[in-house]
Amino acid sequence: MTSFTPRVFSGIQPTNHLQLGNYLGAVKRFVEMQNDGMETIYCIVDLHAITVWQDPADLKHATRELAAAYLACGLDAEKSILFNQSQVPQHAELGWIFNCVTRLGWMNRMTQFKDKAGKNAEKASLGLYAYPSLMAADILAYHATHVPVGEDQKQHVELTRDIAAKFNHDYGVEFFPETQPIIEGAATRIMSLRDGSKKMSKSDPSDASRINLTDDADTIAKKIRKAKTDPEPLPEALDGLEGRPEARNLVNIYAALADISPEQVIAEHGGTQFGQFKPALAELAVEKLAPISEEMARLMADVAEIDRVLGKGAERAAEIAEPILAKTYDIVGFVRSR
Numbered sequence: 309m310t311s312f313t314p315r316v317f318s319g320i321q322p323t324n325h326l327q328l329g330n331y332l333g334a335v336k337r338f339v340e341m342q343n344d345g346m347e348t349i350y351c352i353v354d355l356h357a358i359t360v361w362q363d364p365a366d367l368k369h370a371t372r373e374l375a376a377a378y379l380a381c382g383l384d385a386e387k388s389i390l391f392n393q394s395q396v397p398q399h400a401e402l403g404w405i406f407n408c409v410t411r412l413g414w415m416n417r418m419t420q421f422k423d424k425a426g427k428n429a430e431k432a433s434l435g436l437y438a439y440p441s442l443m444a445a446d447i448l449a450y451h452a453t454h455v456p457v458g459e460d461q462k463q464h465v466e467l468t469r470d471i472a473a474k475f476n477h478d479y480g481v482e483f484f485p486e487t488q489p490i491i492e493g494a495a496t497r498i499m500s501l502r503d504g505s506k507k508m509s510k511s512d513p514s515d516a517s518r519i520n521l522t523d524d525a526d527t528i529a530k531k532i533r534k535a536k537t538d539p540e541p542l543p544e545a546l547d548g549l550e551g552r553p554e555a556r557n558l559v560n561i562y563a564a565l566a567d568i569s570p571e572q573v574i575a576e577h578g579g580t581q582f583g584q585f586k587p588a589l590a591e592l593a594v595e596k597l598a599p600i601s602e603e604m605a606r607l608m609a610d611v612a613e614i615d616r617v618l619g620k621g622a623e624r625a626a627e628i629a630e631p632i633l634a635k636t637y638d639i640v641g642f643v644r645s646r
Contacts, residue, residue: 310482316341316490317452319351319393319443322370323362324510326377328519328597329498332564337456337490339382349450349625350378352392352618355399356443359436360424372614373604377521379617380603391621393446398629402445405636409475410441414467444468448484449629456490465489479639498561501535504553522605525598532558532590537582544578546571558582562589565596 318338320330341348352374357367371392378390393399415421418440421432435442447455447468455465465487472484500506500517508518519531536554543549549556556570562577562585563570577585607614637644 310485312451312453312485314346314454315450315452316346316348316454316456317351317447317450318349318456319353319356319446320374321357322352322354322367322374322392323357324370325520325522326374327508327510327521328561328593329508330510331381331521331597331600332498332561334456335378335381335383336564338378338388341456342384342387346454348388349452349628350383350388350390351446351625352390353443353446355393356439359433359439371618372611373522373608375614375618376604376607377600379607379614380521380600385617385621389621389624390617391625392618395618395622396449396625396629398449398626398633399442399446402449402629402633402636403442405640406441406445406448406471406475407438409471409478410444410467411474414470415440418463418467420463440464440467441471444471447487448472449632450625451485451628451632452487453485454488454490462489462491481639483635483639498564499553499557501531501557503536504555504557519593519597521597522601523597524601525594528593528597529590532593533586535586537586541579541581542574542577542585544574546574548574555582558585558589562592565589565592 318334320326320334326335338348338350352371354367354371357370375390375392379385383390415437420440421429421437424432424436443464444467447465448471455468457465469486472486475484476482498508500508500512500514501519502514502517506512506517510518512518516531516534519528523531535558537558538552538555540552540555542555542559549559559570559573563573566573577588634644
């Protein structure tokens with residue numbers, strides 16, 4: 309059995325501002341993983357972003373802002389590889405090979421295309437339909453063994469495993485690993501501040517529904533004070549949050565920001581009215597998040613440095629992906645004479 313180097317890969321689209329759910333469910337953990345003994349590769353997936361039309365100037369700004377967010381949250385560009393996808397062409401090249409491995413039936417089962425295209429599926433781009441195959445290429449171009457994902461992305465990792473297994477079977481090799489999803493933490497699913505039944509989203513039309521990583525201290529505190537709650541105090545035990553989605557959400561946010569369990573939050577604040585709990589949460593959120601927005605603003609004042617970091621990261625990423633793609637071409641049977 310082939311042994312693969314432990315390697316983490318994850319990508320985030322540069323669309324809209326990163327928000328608290330992205331930070332707690334993903335970026336915070338990315339930073340922690342730098343010290344877990346595995347190689348860490350973090351990609352700004354700008355090729356995925358254009359599956360729906362993007363204004364070119366906005367796309368450039370969003371790509372740099374996302375890089376600034378990674379760095380401001382503590383990502384070390386020397387310990388981890390940070391780059392934007394379009395600078396490493398092996399993603400797109402391997403993506404085409406995987407388009408030819410992936411079965412239409414698999415793609416038709418992918419729920420995100422249905423969610424995003426809705427009733428206008430006939431007007432959606434081919435890229436939007438096929439992008440899970442490119443996502444598999446993003447991961448497998450590095451022989452990544454682990455991918456940190458939210459619950460709603462598990463299906464994509466399962467597809468990646470199916471594609472790897474079919475490629476290996478079709479060509480009689482053990483070349484691509486069966487990537488494992490990493491899903492953990494109290495706040496893998498942060499919900500809207502306006503509706504506890506909906507996931508916090510960068511694309512929600514209500515800015516009050518989320519805390520953006522670009523929000524300043526006053527804005528963060530105001531959004532938490534105005535977050536939707538119910539009239540009851542926090543329960544004395546965790547199971548008392550059943551049927552109280554907004555209360556559960558604020559407890560989960562507190563737990564994730566403080567690096568404690570929801571049970572510990574309830575032990576400390578059980579029986580407290582939201583008039584007391586919200587200010588405590590606001591103070592904690594400002595302490596943890598305001599320095600990030602300040603550092604992002606500083607970084608965005610010097611985009612040349614951000615571009616340098618992304619370019620260096622792309623060079624390091626290509627050093628890994630180039631030989632993997634070359635071997636893939638050999639396995640497939642392509643003539644390579646230059």
